[in-house]
Amino acid sequence: MDIMQALDAIWSARWPLLDGFGNTILISAVSILLGTPLGVGVGLILSYGNRVLRFIVRLYSDFLRGTPVFVLILACFYILSIVGIQLSAFQAGVFALTLFCSSHVGEIVQGALKTIPKGQTEAAKSVGLTFFGTFFSVLLPQALRMILPTWVTTATEIVKASTLLSVIGVVELLLATQQVISRTYLSLELYFFAGLVFFLINFAIEKAGRFVERKVSLPN
């Protein structure tokens, strides 16, 4: 492995690689930012919805978690277009990852809500809070603190899963790297480079998660 040669190849391909990197970040960020509130909604319904709503959302969540993300992405890209919903590859991929994220966040939110003592809801009700007042002021802030570490893991899973969008032609970091490889044949070096970048992204996410965790942790 000639390091200088590899660095040189990376440097001369810096713009397409940076483009891919930007796409990876964008795909992941949008999926997480949309998927998380959606997941909170899923968790809310799984915990407090009426029987019918709960059943539907249970199916939604189980189905999404039981399907490989890969299949989900292909389905969103190919099947949605058959039924007349035209999404670009980028949109379809983000859509798939958003669904994936929401089902996982939904499960962990439901789990967290279950562990909050009933007395919390009762105390909130006793000062006149409505259901939504109780949820947003009392339950959710406690649940979010609890799920933070697991949520960070989910976020890193999404970053990794974003590479799967390459199969429907979205030029994210992995596909950008492969395109450079097809010109330079430096596969070992460039895959190593891409792997390193993914590691650094997730490392940063975990560090940021720890930081937020410390910030919001309750004194005792």
Next chain:
Amino acid sequence: MTIPVLEITNLHKKFGEVEVLKGIDLTMQSGNVVSLIGSSGSGKTTLLRCVNLLEDYEDGVVAVEGEQIGYKQHKGRRIRLKEREIARQRAMTGMAFQHFNLFPHMSAIHNVMLGLIKTRKTPKDEAYAAAEGWLDRVGMKNWKDHYPGQLSGGQQQRVAIARAIAMNPVLMLFDEVTSALDPELVSEVLAVVKDLASDGMTMLLVTHEMQFAHDVSDTVVFMQDGRIGEQGPPEQLFHNPKSERLAAFLKNSKF
């Protein structure tokens, strides 16, 4: 005669098939302090919880200031009120719980402010000033920025009481507010309750502290298997119990 603060008529409550309240009648006027005593499982907590609809009830009427709690009559049928209506009614009464139930993610003062801001729509700065005043009243002003996890049980309970009375309820409900506390912390909480009572607050309290019930209440109610076994002024109930059951109960409690 003025409308009673609390009027319970023929209250029935079941858990599944088990009837735990079997026809309760109780009237409280403004300024009354009523203590509920009775053995474990007699229905004291359940009665209290029906008053602010933390439990639904099947039959009878609970009325606070003349307004039926939780239900309305419509064409001869009983309908549960809308969530928003019930929330408003719950804020008419304040409740202090055995296990305090403070919100762990909020400082003491924010615990007290929450109901003021969300339910009463009080502006933040006003709510802050009011909450500070109530914390002062229960001797917790210097602890206003502490989180529940940083407070002793007795301090938490005092904050919880401030949270309830800050809503300016017409009736305060206390459910064994000292029974989860270490013995040395009991008196600071009882002192707060006593102070509120002497200030004319209407309150209904469940307690196992017989001496306290004796000192603070104008009426003591002895609950027995989901019914009111006996009620009257403390002197009478504690010193001249009519029933065998009450006499036996008193003998077994520390009083």
